[in-house]
Amino acid sequence: MVSQNKYFKVLLIHANSTLDTLIPPNLAIMSAVLKQNGCETKLFDTTFYKTRDSTGDDARVKTLQVKETKFDDIGVELTKTDMYEDFLKLVKEYEPGIVGLSAVSLTYPFGIKFLRDLKEKYPSIPTIVGGIHATVSPEAVLKESCVDYVCRGEGEYALVELCKALQENKDTTKIKNIWAKKGNVIFRNEPRPPVNISELPFQDWDMFDLRRINKPMGGKIRRVGCFELDRGCPYSCTYCCNHFWHKFYNYKNYRNKPVEKFIEEVKFMKNKYNLEYVYLASETFLASPKERFDKFIELWKKEIGIPFWVQTRPETVDEYRIKALKEVGVHSIGVGVESGSPEIRKMLNRLMTNEQIIKAFEILNKYEMRTGVNVIIGFPGETREQIFETIELIRKLNATNVMTHVFNPYKGTPLYDLCVEKGFIPSNEIGGDYRQDYVLRNPNLTKDEVLGLQRTFALYVRWPKERWPEIKLAEKSDEQGNIQFEKLKQEYTAKFLA
Numbered sequence: 001m002v003s004q005n006k007y008f009k010v011l012l013i014h015a016n017s018t019l020d021t022l023i024p025p026n027l028a029i030m031s032a033v034l035k036q037n038g039c040e041t042k043l044f045d046t047t048f049y050k051t052r053d054s055t056g057d058d059a060r061v062k063t064l065q066v067k068e069t070k071f072d073d074i075g076v077e078l079t080k081t082d083m084y085e086d087f088l089k090l091v092k093e094y095e096p097g098i099v100g101l102s103a104v105s106l107t108y109p110f111g112i113k114f115l116r117d118l119k120e121k122y123p124s125i126p127t128i129v130g131g132i133h134a135t136v137s138p139e140a141v142l143k144e145s146c147v148d149y150v151c152r153g154e155g156e157y158a159l160v161e162l163c164k165a166l167q168e169n170k171d172t173t174k175i176k177n178i179w180a181k182k183g184n185v186i187f188r189n190e191p192r193p194p195v196n197i198s199e200l201p202f203q204d205w206d207m208f209d210l211r212r213i214n215k216p217m218g219g220k221i222r223r224v225g226c227f228e229l230d231r232g233c234p235y236s237c238t239y240c241c242n243h244f245w246h247k248f249y250n251y252k253n254y255r256n257k258p259v260e261k262f263i264e265e266v267k268f269m270k271n272k273y274n275l276e277y278v279y280l281a282s283e284t285f286l287a288s289p290k291e292r293f294d295k296f297i298e299l300w301k302k303e304i305g306i307p308f309w310v311q312t313r314p315e316t317v318d319e320y321r322i323k324a325l326k327e328v329g330v331h332s333i334g335v336g337v338e339s340g341s342p343e344i345r346k347m348l349n350r351l352m353t354n355e356q357i358i359k360a361f362e363i364l365n366k367y368e369m370r371t372g373v374n375v376i377i378g379f380p381g382e383t384r385e386q387i388f389e390t391i392e393l394i395r396k397l398n399a400t401n402v403m404t405h406v407f408n409p410y411k412g413t414p415l416y417d418l419c420v421e422k423g424f425i426p427s428n429e430i431g432g433d434y435r436q437d438y439v440l441r442n443p444n445l446t447k448d449e450v451l452g453l454q455r456t457f458a459l460y461v462r463w464p465k466e467r468w469p470e471i472k473l474a475e476k477s478d479e480q481g482n483i484q485f486e487k488l489k490q491e492y493t494a495k496f497l498a
Contacts, residue, residue, distance in 0.1 A: 007040040008167040010159075011096035012207075013087070015103040015111025016047045017433070018078070019055045019071060021215045025228045025281055027102055028203035033156040036201055039163050042094050043207040044114070048076075049083040051110055052433075057216055059436035064458040064489060065403050067219035067497040074221055076211050087114050088121060097166055100128045100151075100159065105410050105430040108133045115146040126166060128178075130155045132241050133430070135248070136412030138179050142186055150179040153191045153248060156200065194249050197231050197257045202265045205273065213273060217309060218332055218370065219497070222277040225269050229296075230256045233283035235313070237338075238349050239376070242283065244412035259292060263299040270304065277331070278308040286316035297324045307331035311374075315352045317360035322367050332370040334403070335360065340393030341386040344379055347415075354393055361397040373399035377457065378407040378438055378450040380419050387445075387453055391460045404457040405434045406450060448477055459488055462496060 014027055031041040054062075061068045071077070079086075091099070099118055103111035115127045130151035134141045138150045149172070151158050158177035165172045173180045176192035205213075215224040232253035233242040245253040266278060288296070300308075310325070311334035325333070337357055339345050345352070364371050373394055377387050394402060408431040409416040409424075419425045424440045432439050438447045445453075452475030459471045474485035 007038060008098075008163045009040045009042070009094060009096045010034055010163060011091065011094055011099045012041060012043050013099065013101045013103075013111065013114050014043060014045045014047070015101060015107040015114070016045060016051075017056055017107060018047070018049065018051045019057065019076075020047060021212045022224060022226050022279060023203070023205055023208050023212050025203055025226055028205055028208070029200055029228070030156055030159065031207050032201040032204035033160060034163065035204060037160045037164075039160070041204070041207050042090070042096070044087050044090055045209060045212075046083055046107075046110075047212060048079045048209065050078050051083075051107070054436065056433065056435045059433070060403075063404055063436075063455045064492055064497070065401060066216065067493075069216040069219065069221050071214070071221065074214060076214060084113060084117050088117060091118060091122060091125070096125060098126045098128060098163060100130060102131045103129070103133055104131060105133045106433055108430065112141075112144060112146070115144070119146040128159070128162070130159070132244075132410075132412065136241075136244060138188075139186075142179060142181050148181055151177055152179060153177050154195045156195055158192065191248065194252055194255060195231075197228065197255050198261060202268060203227075205269070210273070213275070215277075215279070217277055217279070223273065223275050224277045224279050225266070225273065225275045226279040226281050227262060227266050227269075228257060229259075229262050229280055229282040229285070230254065230288075234287055235284060236349055238347065238414040238418075239379075239407065239410075241410065241412055243349075243414060256288070256292065259295045259299060263296075263303050267303050270306065276306055278304070278306060280308055280310045282310065284312050284316060285310040286312040286318075286321055293321060293324075297328055301328045305329065309334065311336065313350075313352070314357040314360035317363055319363050319366070322363050322369060326367045326369060330369070332372060332400070333364065334372045334374055335364070335399070336374045337390075337394070337397075338374065338376050339379070339386070340375075340390035341382075344382060344386055344390075347379065357393065358396055361399065365398055371397075371399045372401040372403045373397055374403045374405065375457070376405045376407050376434070377453055378440060378442060378445060380407075380409075380415060380422060380424055380440065381442065381444060382407075383444045384449070384453070388460075391457065394461045402458040402461050404454050406432075406436070406438050406454055408432050408434045408437060408439060449475070452476060452481070455485060456488075458496075459492060462492065 034041050060066045101111050126148045128149035129141050129147055134150045135152045141150050161175050173187040176189050178189055180187040213223050214221050234254045236243045236246055307329055309332045313336050375390055409419045410431045420427050438450045456471050456475050474488050
């Protein structure tokens, strides 16, 4: 049923969690590169379908991380029809030459069903799966009868090459980054070098439902654009996929985009889409060399001038840079602390000291910077006492928001392997949502204990210790504990999240 249109048609599926808005640069760049090379693109997006009972933002509100915002207030509602039926209707209408699924481990289980349904009705349409899940688990993904190809690593030019080969009926088994399945044979091709991100076109937002521009940031739904300033990360934390990417790309994964081109793209998209806020996609923004940082400050002030969000690590914070960011209107900085236990941080390969962390927040607070301190609880073998080491450290920082996440092991990371080795997870575990799930069989903490500490973490941080017995009651997910938590939540929200 492939169309005879002169442009090769690509249908991409974004298996995304409910209302996780913010247009993703990876897919938007992919579409732009495909169009640049003679393809046509269309997107089936699950963002506005109900894929689970609570959204990531719901979870953050429930665990006292952020102020509640409601998409209903701006007229954004969930689609009521069946997403799988809607997808097949789109396939029939669009007649794609290939269908590609982009999914992370969390969304892969419901994402793969699109390809299963597709193959039942349209078995001749080629399919490909890309993203970090497919990259770290290519064999498992290719076991699916509905999958013909897997893209391992960056897909911009690999997918272009595959599409051209399909369009011209040429061999598709020798394309770098692509693992191809023909019958019972798998062709495992080697990776190509990392993409030169300075050569990539601007993002293509035309294929997205533009309601995705609306994102809750700082307690308000704003028109937000997400832009790639660099790709990868210079660090190698054991719970993060960047550890995998460093090995995959022989430690050439971290790349910077020229600041001038970044500013040019932000300016173009700001004007085209009336953006009022920018989410800076940079794993560790303040790790940039001084010259590059200064160029960013100069051009942001001159050309852009709207609020933005960045993230960084404590050891990259210094007074010179925070002062400069404050002067050009940074709205908020996310700072990854993760744990207050030196022993846990050693396991994470995060070798900063408590003194460095405290010093960083002294600088941030000096300039009245809005901050979100990121912590993770429930690491392999972590104890309640170690979580309270984190609480004691965070109490000293005076951060604006306390962002408490739950450790989930993701395949391709050293901590995933450790969890399998220790018997904390089965070898086929793919991990849950770090905002609200816990899948470990941790000998020191049950699931209920970890989730109870997650929802009360901010209470322990903010309130005097004489109130800690009240808070401990609210950890329990029984009737009494839930009543107690709701009572404390209302008090906390009125004081700290109003």
